[in-house]
Amino acid sequence: MIIVMAPHSTEDELKNVIDKIEEKGLGVHLSKGASRTIVGVIGDKAEIGKLEMQHLSGVEKTVRITEKYKLVSREFKKNNTIVNVDGVEIGGSKPVVMAGPCAVESMEQLMESAEAVASAGAQFLRGGAFKPRTSPYDFQGLAEEGLKMLRTAADANGLKVVTEVVDQRSIETVARYADVLQIGARNMQNFQLLKEVGRAGRPVMLKRGLCATIKEWLNAAEYIMSEGCDDVIFCERGIRTYETYTRNTLDLSAVAAIKELSHLPIIVDPSHGTGRRSMVRPMAMAAIAAGADGLIIEVHPHPEVALSDGEQSLTPADFRSVMEDVNKLAAMLRGEADA
Amino acid sequence: MIIVMAPHSTEDELKNVIDKIEEKGLGVHLSKGASRTIVGVIGDKAEIGKLEMQHLSGVEKTVRITEKYKLVSREFKKNNTIVNVDGVEIGGSKPVVMAGPCAVESMEQLMESAEAVASAGAQFLRGGAFKPRTSPYDFQGLAEEGLKMLRTAADANGLKVVTEVVDQRSIETVARYADVLQIGARNMQNFQLLKEVGRAGRPVMLKRGLCATIKEWLNAAEYIMSEGCDDVIFCERGIRTYETYTRNTLDLSAVAAIKELSHLPIIVDPSHGTGRRSMVRPMAMAAIAAGADGLIIEVHPHPEVALSDGEQSLTPADFRSVMEDVNKLAAMLRGEADA
């Protein structure tokens, strides 16, 4: 059971609610967000079934939820969540597009990328300053210097910044420069990182783990929300299968599944999802048609010299063309005449 | 190397070509279709590299192909193949839709299904008369009786018939009633069946195996084409992964991959691909946006009493609604004003 406290409920009212729960031998999981306090009840199901809390002072509503994930579930919140990043909506009526290079390499590369993706209609600049790499000897990113470049290039082009946080110790630093904090696929079940990023006061984009089930993904988002963060964005980026023609197998049915099970927005990464430049356009279109709230696409001014992921990065010209197709499709799906 | 004989080349010219190849110690794979004869050269690559055949009498062209699959490859034929089934085009500008119940259960069920799918705009009636089931004790289909019902219901509603052939011994029987012969996922590498179905004189729809790679799938189609069948249609129906929320993982990047590597059409099965009624619409839309040439969808007049796959079958009303969305999307993608 989840107990939602009223916006202006007092500490005494909260304490009273908690006492009532603990009297029954049940446990409490407290989630204090900027705008809401939520009390999760943990313990014996039969005992929870007998609880009557809705009449207590300061309680707005109680919700009985059968799944382990509570705050992320559609049962908890019927309407779609729209994450508002300083005026840019994720999960609203228009798809959001995040674009840029895999890794931040230099100010020049980044500025060129930012101009290109902004002029083509993207709202976010993406780029890795801390790169989680399979080998310790691969390029690991420019760290805080890279973050500064991201902020500068984004600001100069009216873009927001999304970038990955790989480490509990650098959350604060990243949050100083980024608008949205990304959790990468390899950290999807790094539960300590999830908890701390949930307290950072920024929206969080949670990439699906390489072999995470839909349910595990929802539970990972629950870790973030249970620390008080209301703004979680899912990102499908392909799962690992036996197929080697593509880098990963992009699972677009995950878009439909998340829409059924959760109120949170979901975007799709056709670049990592396929690993092939030629497949980005068809998979971007398919993602939008499946109901995705946006896309994250790798764009590099000179893919042939990229330090990582060159073979899956679009040129600015290709990106512009993909954006045109995507925008036409999105307009048609919204039922607009000019589709 | 592949040698394409001219349409009116003679047997002597063919014999001369073969002699020249065998003189060099190389082998020959002969593919005689209704309209073309093709000579595949097999053996030592260096020796093949030295062959000069294009000037021989009766030779239309020679093609050097690096992949193991030859006739199915884009290298062999640049333009998209359009499979024409008595006027219904698969691979043309409009998506083709095949719909109907999983299994043929009765004349009444089938007639109701056929009327529903025809009036909603489908061109093909689907339905299994021979059912490959995991257990020998599950319903195995109505066999030839079922085929007759399919033909009758299709004819009464202006539809074509697509149905599965599970057995070399019944190819002829199925071909008597069906317009397109389907090879099911479990038989994708039943090479004897592939060869014999390639000689049956009917277009063949080849479903992807449960864990087949793209390359294995192309090679399976090569078995069919190398027996003289020019009209092969791929059908992506989901692959087996660790995910259990969906019945299979629908791999829409396979649509883009097939379009790159082959000239043959590909359709998508969102019913088996997801195993969930609620996911058929978003995945059907995504498939068309990814570039698929059509859809195969399970529709049952009364899903709740279906002998198999009821949980993934659409009702006729739902199917009609999905068709409307799909047709709007397809029109938009064709660039039509009325999208």
Added chain:
Amino acid sequence: MIIVMAPHSTEDELKNVIDKIEEKGLGVHLSKGASRTIVGVIGDKAEIGKLEMQHLSGVEKTVRITEKYKLVSREFKKNNTIVNVDGVEIGGSKPVVMAGPCAVESMEQLMESAEAVASAGAQFLRGGAFKPRTSPYDFQGLAEEGLKMLRTAADANGLKVVTEVVDQRSIETVARYADVLQIGARNMQNFQLLKEVGRAGRPVMLKRGLCATIKEWLNAAEYIMSEGCDDVIFCERGIRTYETYTRNTLDLSAVAAIKELSHLPIIVDPSHGTGRRSMVRPMAMAAIAAGADGLIIEVHPHPEVALSDGEQSLTPADFRSVMEDVNKLAAMLRGEADA
């Protein structure tokens, strides 16, 4: 429910049993083996639950089985089945070893192989005369000529023959030369082939499909047994996963699973299971330690010139050495002093 008829029960008694079942609106699946007739009851579970058949004349016993697979299950038969191939036991106290080349290439190659594996202690000669190959242009095997060579080489060295049948039409031919008929991984759910091979009067070795679950594998064996064949041998040969270092992922827990769920013997193929010569010994040892009833191992007198699977074939010398280790291990597991 399964009804086992007594050894000398009459046709009238059988007819009476069937009539009683059909009176209740239930269906019958009849399995007539050389030594036993078994009546499977199919249909509504509640109705089956009410059946009382054990007192009828000619009935030896009735067994209520919850799983879909019946005859293969441990519930149906408590004791391990020992398949006796002219005196060679599969599933008895000593492991059986089948060895030889992937494909039959020539009489000389085969004779050399047979001598080597016989002298090292193998009981079966393996080798493919019909090869199911991914591409139609790969070497497809020597067909009946290859079968004759297998028989000749085996007889000359006191070995039995196990070889694959890929086609309903050639079952009879293969059965003329082979002692055990093998169903390959790609045909594990070729249900027509399973049914017909179940009527061939020979023991059948059923390889696990590339991505078959344990339950699907048991049901595939049920297809064979339900046609009257009592002697089915499972063969674990690795499943398809994301891992590419090995050709397949050898699933030795399948050995333990089959031993729990079924009374039938199971052997292991470390050659295909790993695809690497260097891994055959450790995986052979592990298979025996896990409880496998035997091994099937690729051995080629000259692996470097093998037409297929050379990189996973042992030399005769390596094979002899593996056999010594395996025999020591098996003796130790039997509790013999000379271990």
Added chain:
Amino acid sequence: MIIVMAPHSTEDELKNVIDKIEEKGLGVHLSKGASRTIVGVIGDKAEIGKLEMQHLSGVEKTVRITEKYKLVSREFKKNNTIVNVDGVEIGGSKPVVMAGPCAVESMEQLMESAEAVASAGAQFLRGGAFKPRTSPYDFQGLAEEGLKMLRTAADANGLKVVTEVVDQRSIETVARYADVLQIGARNMQNFQLLKEVGRAGRPVMLKRGLCATIKEWLNAAEYIMSEGCDDVIFCERGIRTYETYTRNTLDLSAVAAIKELSHLPIIVDPSHGTGRRSMVRPMAMAAIAAGADGLIIEVHPHPEVALSDGEQSLTPADFRSVMEDVNKLAAMLRGEADA
């Protein structure tokens, strides 16, 4: 290229080596362990090929290694590494066994477990004080209180302690109580954690990620070793596949693969690997026969009331019986007469 500095080489000698590398425009990765300093050369392969460093003062040897992982590779170190934990050898001639409950629940439960596993012959007590759980509402462990109990119970029974570290911030705390630090499957590519644990001065047991390839696993170990830790132990615990009968698919060929590619020891976890109590014994035996250096097994005094993983935990009596079989097998493999 890897440059191993001599044991008593000076800082000046090291500086000279680094200067020579950087003069060529190449990068340096420095790894300073307790007993050795290693200089990795990073950058353009052609340029590295031209380096001649072996004659420089203070250089013990140089090793050219083609794989990305260097320090973990067999190319770098021919002989097996034996990790010595206060006299208990991992990777020596006798298998090491780590046993105990999944989670530390109480002093009583732990003491009972420790007595049981010690008397049966285990050398390590295992147990989770910090539990990485799929849901934030599941039992998360007793934290430092649990660590204290582990130490107390281990010391009272002459056992070493192995336990998981889930968080950079708690490495120091865990290292205060544990002899071996475990990195769990979900953190195998938590690169920050790997780096920091590599500097903790304790041996590290690295579990394989749920869908990690062998190569990714080796590279993860390289992260740890490149921070100066020489004592890494691999632990195969099953990978995620489509099969649902077992909790994971235990990949014993990974044991053989690691033995080929690395000098480091590897142990096997048949409890998580199968998720079924009945399969622990056959898989433990198979692991040892495949060449594993030890086992980690879940044992709970009362599996039916365990807070987690009860269905895969052995009772003390079962564990004792498994240990007897495993010891007999290991003695036989060592060639001892009393096998």
